[in-house]
Amino acid sequence: MYFRKDRDDKRRYFIVGSVILEVVTPLFRTKLEKDYTSKGLTTLQTFLNTQPVLHILFHLRHRHARCCVDGRNCCNHSALPLIHCQWKRLYTEKPGYFLHDCHCKFTANPVQLEDLDITLSSLILLNCNKLTPADDAAIQGLRQYKNDYLSHNTTGRISQTEYKSLWTDLTNFVLHLDPSKQDDLIRIERRPLDESLCNSYTLNLLDIHKKLDEMGTSIQGIRSDMEGQYANMQEILLYIRKDGCTCQCGKSELQDEDQTYIKQYTLGQDVFQLHHQINLTSEIQNDVYGYVTDIHDIMIMDDGRLVLCLPCQHRLLICYTNESRVDSMHLQGEPVCVTSINDSAVAVKVWYIDWYIEIYDINNEIKLKSIIIPGLLQWGGITTIINKLVVCVEDRLQIIDHQTGEVVQTIQTNCDPDKVHGSGGRIFYCDYDNNLSWYSYSDDRHHVLTLPSKPKGMTTLPDGSMYVVCKDESVHVSTDGKQYKTVKTEELRKCECLAYNPKQRKLVTLNINQRRVNIFYEK
Numbered sequence: 263m264y265f266r267k268d269r270d271d272k273r274r275y276f277i278v279g280s281v282i283l284e285v286v287t288p289l290f291r292t293k294l295e296k297d298y299t300s301k302g303l304t305t306l307q308t309f310l311n312t313q314p315v316l317h318i319l320f321h322l323r324h325r326h327a328r329c330c331v332d333g334r335n336c337c338n339h340s341a342l343p344l345i346h347c348q349w350k351r352l353y354t355e356k357p358g359y360f361l362h363d364c365h366c367k368f369t370a371n372p373v374q375l376e377d378l379d380i381t382l383s384s385l386i387l388l389n390c391n392k393l394t395p396a397d398d399a400a401i402q403g404l405r406q407y408k409n410d411y412l413s414h415n416t417t418g419r420i421s422q423t424e425y426k427s428l429w430t431d432l433t434n435f436v437l438h439l440d441p442s443k444q445d446d447l448i449r450i451e452r453r454p455l456d457e458s459l460c461n462s463y464t465l466n467l468l469d470i471h472k473k474l475d476e477m478g479t480s481i482q483g484i485r486s487d488m489e490g491q492y493a494n495m496q497e498i499l500l501y502i503r504k505d506g507c508t509c510q511c512g513k514s515e516l517q518d519e520d521q522t523y524i525k526q527y528t529l530g531q532d533v534f535q536l537h538h539q540i541n542l543t544s545e546i547q548n549d550v551y552g553y554v555t556d557i558h559d560i561m562i563m564d565d566g567r568l569v570l571c572l573p574c575q576h577r578l579l580i581c582y583t584n585e586s587r588v589d590s591m592h593l594q595g596e597p598v599c600v601t602s603i604n605d606s607a608v609a610v611k612v613w614y615i616d617w618y619i620e621i622y623d624i625n626n627e628i629k630l631k632s633i634i635i636p637g638l639l640q641w642g643g644i645t646t647i648i649n650k651l652v653v654c655v656e657d658r659l660q661i662i663d664h665q666t667g668e669v670v671q672t673i674q675t676n677c678d679p680d681k682v683h684g685s686g687g688r689i690f691y692c693d694y695d696n697n698l699s700w701y702s703y704s705d706d707r708h709h710v711l712t713l714p715s716k717p718k719g720m721t722t723l724p725d726g727s728m729y730v731v732c733k734d735e736s737v738h739v740s741t742d743g744k745q746y747k748t749v750k751t752e753e754l755r756k757c758e759c760l761a762y763n764p765k766q767r768k769l770v771t772l773n774i775n776q777r778r779v780n781i782f783y784e785k
């Protein structure tokens with residue numbers, strides 16, 4: 263009798279388990295597939311890579327994160343329903359995205375529908391798909407039954423009483439989602455206990471192996487993340503500190519590191535000394551009135567090369583900070599400002615018969631892309647933030663994906679932004695007043711600091727503070743953006759634009775009238 267009851271409890275567990283694995287799991291996968299194919303997406307990977315889906319799933323795994331795009335839809339879930347191994351199965355970090363702990367640095371793996379178990383497929387359905395309230399309730403109910411009766415129950419038994427209440431709901435939910443499953447349910451309910459199949463189902467249904475997996479990989483993950491990111495620790499730390507954003511991996515370790523790694527400068531302190539100069543006289547000609555009008559902007563790449571714009575000559579000038587050689591690259595239009603995208607590519611704002619943003623590979627001297635942005639402001643600069651381009655249009659900043667040319671975010675400003683500079687979760691911009699303004703991703707707000715004269719250019723130093731070139735004299739602005747002091751270093755007090763590169767630890771300035779580039783090294 264006792265044996266009999268135990269065997270029945272076990273058979274009931276087997277039946278419920280069979281329904282979950284043989285009926286519900288494929289049902290969820292099919293529903294998901296139907297949903298994304300109806301949107302014109304051909305694979306699960308493409309669906310997972312759409313920005314809204316990636317964004318939602320990212321926040322189901324990452325707490326306290328503020329994303330660089332679509333910030334308004336960021337969530338801060340107290341529980342994280344997506345576990346480490348599930349997240350790893352779905353997404354991989356793209357190389358080179360280190361600055362932000364944000365969804366934009368991930369890309370979907372080539373996952374198949376068959377890779378999704380009921381927990382994962384229901385999580386995606388419930389969070390990323392538009393469901394009718396009844397479908398939503400059915401999916402939630404089925405998922406809940408799996409958790410209540412199967413995932414955590416190591417005994418592998420379901421009693422008669424539990425089964426009675428459970429079976430009615432289970433079949434109702436399934437039939438609501440797909441009425442054609444009636445026959446399958448009947449077949450399964452009559453099925454005798456198959457011990458070996460039941461054992462394999464039990465293992466499959468228990469979440470324990472996943473939990474072990476999660477613990478194992480996350481401990482390893484922290485180690486490799488830490489090693490891989492050590493070189494970029496400075497940027498990450500700056501971001502954490504300035505914007506109060508926590509890094510997903512090993513926050514406490516990062517904060518310990520903080521004390522020793524970052525050197526905080528005293529405001530106005532003499533940080534740089536002039537190392538050498540590049541004389542550009544032979545490269546630049548005066549215009550008919552004797553003015554030097556044809557040199558704009560300066561940028562320093564990670565390998566120490568400088569890129570300058572010579573609009574009248576339709577070329578980019580490429581100077582080396584370590585030797586006297588000067589190269590140039592001819593363009594069709596007139597380049598006016600430039601920013602670096604990666605080790606070989608730069609984005610340039612160019613005028614032909616309209617304004618374009620063009621991407622050039624300066625190693626191979628080829629144009630990679632030409633992007634037209636309606637309303638691009640004539641005086642507006644360009645910059646990058648987290649591997650995206652920032653451009654100025656009327657009353658707003660636009661964040662552009664330089665690979666696709668798409669506008670991924672629009673940030674409203676109260677002025678026509680002029681010079682721009684992106685750094686550590688903030689986009690600094692100038693208007694036609696003496697104000698230096700910035701938009702901060704961490705609080706989704708704009709801030710302002712009024713300077714003694716109009717700002718013309720800015721760059722961030724390793725401690726997160728900034729040098730801002732103003733019309734009358736340069737100032738050193740504190741990391742929190744609340745204070746400033748006049749820059750003491752004589753050669754830095756007057757110039758037209760400047761740029762710092764943290765890999766080179768070099769600061770470069772452009773003095774247009776003297777046709778000179780100054781190269782400064784940290785003291």
Ligand SMILES: *[C@@H]1O[C@H](CO)[C@@H](O)[C@H](O)[C@H]1NC(C)=O
Nearest residue numbers: 325326327328337338339340
């Ligand atoms: C997320 O919530 C926690 C408390 O639950 C809070 O301390 C933290 O600042 C929040 N983070 C963001 C980015 O909203």
Ligand SMILES: *[C@@H]1O[C@H](CO)[C@@H](O)[C@H](O)[C@H]1NC(C)=O
Nearest residue numbers: 414415416417419420421424
């Ligand atoms: C597992 O299920 C059995 C039978 O329904 C029940 O008596 C037991 O309490 C459950 N165990 C857990 C850990 O939920």
Ligand SMILES: *[C@@H]1O[C@H](CO)[C@@H](O)[C@H](O)[C@H]1NC(C)=O
Nearest residue numbers: 540541542543544545776778
């Ligand atoms: C720069 O070079 C030009 C000629 O190429 C020369 O006349 C001028 O004196 C140089 N300026 C400096 C400061 O060395």
Ligand SMILES: *[C@@H]1O[C@H](CO)[C@@H](O)[C@H](O)[C@H]1NC(C)=O
Nearest residue numbers: 564565566567582583584585
């Ligand atoms: C200067 O830097 C460039 C770019 O990194 C490199 O290719 C070149 O060999 C360097 N030249 C010297 C003289 O070190």
Ligand SMILES: *[C@@H]1O[C@H](CO)[C@@H](O)[C@H](O)[C@H]1NC(C)=O
Nearest residue numbers: 603604606607621630664665
């Ligand atoms: C640099 O960016 C360009 C433009 O998006 C891209 O085509 C190129 O593959 C990138 N190169 C590297 C080394 O990442």
Ligand SMILES: *[C@@H]1O[C@H](CO)[C@@H](O)[C@H](O)[C@H]1NC(C)=O
Nearest residue numbers: 677693695696697710711712
């Ligand atoms: C510049 O800042 C001052 C002080 O914060 C403010 O009163 C003024 O309106 C600002 N000007 C613009 C154009 O935002």
